[in-house]
Each structure stands twice: as C-alpha cells, then as structure tokens.
Amino acid sequence: MKALGQVVATLSHIPGVIAAMVVGASDGLIVETSALMGGAVGAADPRKHTAALAAYLYSKVTRASDAARLGTPAFMRLEAEKGHICVVGARDVVLVTIVTPDANLGRVRLDMMNAARANHE
Amino acid sequence: MSDPTVAEAWVAAPLRRLMEDARLISGVLLYPTGRAVGQFGFSNAADVMSICALTSAINASARELGRQLDGKPFYEMHHAGADRQVFMARAAAGGQELLFVGVFDRESSLGVVEIYFAEFQKALETLRPEKQVAGARPSGDFEGELNRSLDALFGPIGKP
Amino acid sequence: MSVVNYGTREITCKIVYYGPGRSGKTTNLQHVYSQLPEERKGKMVSLATETDRTLFFDFLPLDLGTISGFATRFQLYTVPGQVYYAATRKLVLQGVDGVVFVADSQSRQLEENIESLQDLHSNLAEEGFDPRTLPLVMQYNKRDLPAGEISSVEELDETLNFRGVPHFSASAISGGGVFETLRSIASLVLSRLSAPATKES
Numbered sequence: 435m436k437a438l439g440q441v442v443a444t445l446s447h448i449p450g451v452i453a454a455m456v457v458g459a460s461d462g463l464i465v466e467t468s469a470l471m472g473g474a475v476g477a478a479d480p481r482k483h484t485a486a487l488a489a490y491l492y493s494k495v496t497r498a499s500d501a502a503r504l505g506t507p508a509f510m511r512l513e514a515e516k517g518h519i520c521v522v523g524a525r526d527v528v529l530v531t532i533v534t535p536d537a538n539l540g541r542v543r544l545d546m547m548n549a550a551r552a553n554h555e
Numbered sequence: 556m557s558d559p560t561v562a563e564a565w566v567a568a569p570l571r572r573l574m575e576d577a578r579l580i581s582g583v584l585l586y587p588t589g590r591a592v593g594q595f596g597f598s599n600a601a602d603v604m605s606i607c608a609l610t611s612a613i614n615a616s617a618r619e620l621g622r623q624l625d626g627k628p629f630y631e632m633h634h635a636g637a638d639r640q641v642f643m644a645r646a647a648a649g650g651q652e653l654l655f656v657g658v659f660d661r662e663s664s665l666g667v668v669e670i671y672f673a674e675f676q677k678a679l680e681t682l683r684p685e686k687q688v689a690g691a692r693p694s695g696d697f698e699g700e701l702n703r704s705l706d707a708l709f710g711p712i713g714k715p
Numbered sequence: 716m717s718v719v720n721y722g723t724r725e726i727t728c729k730i731v732y733y734g735p736g737r738s739g740k741t742t743n744l745q746h747v748y749s750q751l752p753e754e755r756k757g758k759m760v761s762l763a764t765e766t767d768r769t770l771f772f773d774f775l776p777l778d779l780g781t782i783s784g785f786a787t788r789f790q791l792y793t794v795p796g797q798v799y800y801a802a803t804r805k806l807v808l809q810g811v812d813g814v815v816f817v818a819d820s821q822s823r824q825l826e827e828n829i830e831s832l833q834d835l836h837s838n839l840a841e842e843g844f845d846p847r848t849l850p851l852v853m854q855y856n857k858r859d860l861p862a863g864e865i866s867s868v869e870e871l872d873e874t875l876n877f878r879g880v881p882h883f884s885a886s887a888i889s890g891g892g893v894f895e896t897l898r899s900i901a902s903l904v905l906s907r908l909s910a911p912a913t914k915e916s
Contacts, residue, residue: 458666460661461666462666462667463665463666486664486667486669486670487666487670489666490663490664490667493661493664
C-alpha cells in the first residue's frame with residue numbers, strides 16, 4: 435500500500451472532503467489522519483468518534499452483506515443532514531472520509547476505492 | 556444483557572449507559588483498594604472480588620511501570636485476547652479515584668470503548684460517591700448469628 | 716475498611732495474612748481453600764514466582780453466609796514475605812480490617828519474625844491505621860517441627876505478642892490451627908463491626 439500518509443493526503447485534497455482517515459478495522463483507532471478542514475475554532479474534534487463508530491458500523495455492514503450472501507461491501511456511504519461519511523474496507527484498515535453535502539461523491543468514491551485497491555496489490 | 560448491580564446507587568445510571576453504549580460483556584467499577592462499587596456481567600460475588608483484587612494489583616503495577624518507563628502513570632491499559640479483550644482505565648468522582656475494568660468482544664472495539672468510556676468519565680465527574688456512615692452497624696442478634704455462621708464454616712472452637 | 720452496605724445488605728471484610736517469607740501464609744490459604752465447600756468459596760488466585768514464592772499476593776474470597784440479614788463476605792489476602800516486596804505489602808494492606816500475623820516458630824527465624832512485625836506496624840501506620848487497635852491474631856506456625864528447632868509458645872508470645880492478642884499454635888501444612896486462627900480473626904473483625912465504637916476510615 436502507498437504510505438498511509440500519502441493516502442490521506444490524496445483523499446483530503448478531493449473538494450468537499452473535511453477529513454480523511456485510515457482507521458484500524460478491528461480496533462477503530464485512527465492510524466493516520468488529515469487535518470480537519472473548516473472546523474469551527476473551539477468546536478469538538480469529531481475525528482476520533484467518527485473513526486471508531488464508522489469502523490464499527492462498517493464491521494456490522496460487512497456482516498449484513500455476508501448474511502445476505504452479497505460478499506464484501508465495496509463502499510459504504512452514510513448520508514446525513516449536513517454531509518456524508520464514506521467508508522471503504524482495505525484489508526486490516528478502513529478508509530473513512532467526512533464529506534460536505536455538495537461534494538462530488540462520485541470522485542470521492544472512485545478515489546477511495548482506488549486507494550483501497552492499491553492496498554490489496 | 557443483565558442490569559448492573561451496584562453497591563453505591565449513584566453509579567448505576569452511568570454504568571448502565573457505558574455497558575449499553577460500548578457493548579461491553581462485563582465490567583467492574585471499583586476503588587483502587589479493591590472495593591467494588593458496581594458491576595455487570597457477573598453472577599458470582601466471589602468472581603467480582605477476584606476481579607477487584609487483580610485489577611487493584613494491575614493498577615498498582617501498571618502505575619509503577621508507567622512511572623519508571625514514562626515518568627508518569629499509564630492512563631489506560633488494553634489487552635487483546637484471542638476472542639475477548641480487556642480494557643482498564645481510571646476515572647474520578649468527587650475527588651475520589653476509581654478504576655474500571657471491562658471486557659468486550661467483536662461486538663465492540665477498543666475505539667468504541669474508549670469514546671464511551673470518555674463520556675462515562677465525564678458523567679462520573681459530576682457525581683459524588685456516597686459517604687459511608689461511621690459507626691453504622693448491623694443490629695439484632697449479631698453475635699449469636701455470627702457465632703453460628705462461624706461454627707458452621709470453621710467448626711466450633713476447640714473442635715477443628 | 717470493612718463495608719456495610721445497607722442498600723444491598725452486604726458486609727465485606729478484608730483480612731491480610733502477614734509474616735516473614737516462608738512462614739506459611741500461602742499454606743494457610745491453601746488449606747482453607749481445600750477444606751471449604753464449593754459454594755462458600757471463590758477461586759483462589761495466586762500470583763507466584765517461578766520458585767513458587769508469592770510475588771504479589773494470594774487471594775481467596777470467602778462467603779460467610781447471612782448474619783443479621785447481611786450477606787457477609789471475607790477477602791483473604793497474603794502478602795509476599797520477602798523484604799524486597801515492601802511496596803506490595805503496603806498496597807495489600809490498604810483497606811485492611813484485620814491481620815493474621817503468621818510467625819515461623821523456628822528458633823533461627825525469630826529475628827525475621829520481629830522484623831516482619833515491625834514492618835507490619837510501620838506499614839499500618841503509613842496507611843493510616845492504628846496498629847494498637849486493628850484486630851490482630853498471632854499464629855505460631857510450624858509447631859510440627861522437632862522441639863529442638865522451634866521456640867516455645869511462651870517465648871514467641873513474650874517476644875511478639877506484646878498486645879496480648881489471641882494466639883494459636885498451628886501446623887498449616889497439615890491444617891492444624893488454620894481454622895481456629897481464621898475463626899478468631901473473623902470473630903474479632905465482625906464483633907468490632909457490631910460494636911458501637913467509631914470506625915476508622
């Protein structure tokens with residue numbers, strides 16, 4: 435896999451990405467993260483919580499997908515009122531991005547899956 | 556999942572929330588001396604006492620180890636077993652130090668446990684442990700019942 | 716400190732077996748563990764070194780049943796006797812309700828007994844206990860050894876038992892005196908709870 439720092443740097447430069455993280459799939463702990471873009475001064479940093487819960491959610495989605503005999507989930511997107519959380523599995527880690535509502539989600543998806551694919555090779 | 560059983564009522568609500576949010580299998584909140592404050596996931600009081608004794612010892616060892624290796628006590632400890640994992644960390648309520656030890660499996664993760672434990676710590680900080688009543692004592696035929704219990708367990712004096 | 720919990724109607728007491736290295740503290744607990752019915756005891760936890768000396772402590776939870784409507788439980792601990800485990804001994808003494816001092820009756824161990832007793836008093840004082848009032852029972856262990864190798868009970872009492880607390884001759888390896896000692900300290904600790912005296916905290 436490309437250096438994890440390079441992965442988060444690539445993902446964090448996609449327009450609309452607020453934060454990009456590489457997170458341990460089993461423990462939900464942040465392995466590598468970009469800076470938080472556009473966060474309000476003094477506001478609580480959401481990255482640690484998002485990383486842990488997104489990795490947890492992805493593990494549940496994987497089990498649901500498996501139960502439905504659909505195989506490994508390729509891409510998970512959680513749409514919320516003020517943006518999206520995108521997750522892609524990449525072996526022992528998951529890639530997590532926090533994205534604004536107006537971001538180019540197709541580009542986010544493509545770049546995240548490319549990064550994950552690079553990890554498999 | 557069974558409800559927490561608590562020796563001190565003030566801790567019931569935050570302990571229940573931690574148990575549910577972090578999806579812990581079992582856990583014990585205790586004073587560093589090894590006295591249990593509340594627990595969930597155990598049905599045998601003797602097991603809880605053993606966990607408390609060991610947690611108290613681990614805390615003392617880890618604190619000293621942290622001091623010698625890092626110049627200050629370790630903040631938390633985590634051990635990943637084959638199926639289950641143990642998380643141990645300190646908290647405080649009303650200036651009184653407390654220890655928590657919890658067990659989780661693949662239904663949770665260290666990251667999830669950490670974030671909900673942080674919320675648990677914040678919740679405890681606003682609470683106050685109950686004061687033990689000085690001089691409080693059981694009443695009734697205490698001496699008589701005590702002697703009967705001791706006879707039953709250890710045999711009458713002079714007849715081992 | 717002993718905990719009387721009126722909400723859950725539980726009493727929990729901590730008893731520590733103290734004494735010099737190899738005096739028989741662990742053997743006391745092992746005998747208790749081997750003799751008690753399953754439903755009255757928990758697992759015995761021993762943190763020992765490769766040479767089988769107690770490294771941290773031995774621990775045995777014990778259920779005394781219901782007394783005056785209170786579920787009464789004892790936590791029996793030993794401390795490591797070797798001098799270099801001083802910090803551990805202090806830790807184990809935290810919150811103690813009663814102490815059994817296990818003395819080694821061998822004449823050549825008299826000095827070690829005295830040192831250990833002094834160590835107990837100084838550690839209790841450091842933990843905020845009054846060594847003169849804390850429930851204490853003396854056990855003179857290894858009475859099964861040949862008479863020429865051991866001090867007399869009178870000599871041990873004269874040297875170690877200046878408080879005049881209950882004392883018991885024991886041979887922990889065969890179980891002699893083990894339950895009498897435990898019963899005595901249990902009775903002292905629980906009687907103190909029922910007495911209207913102010914409690915140390």
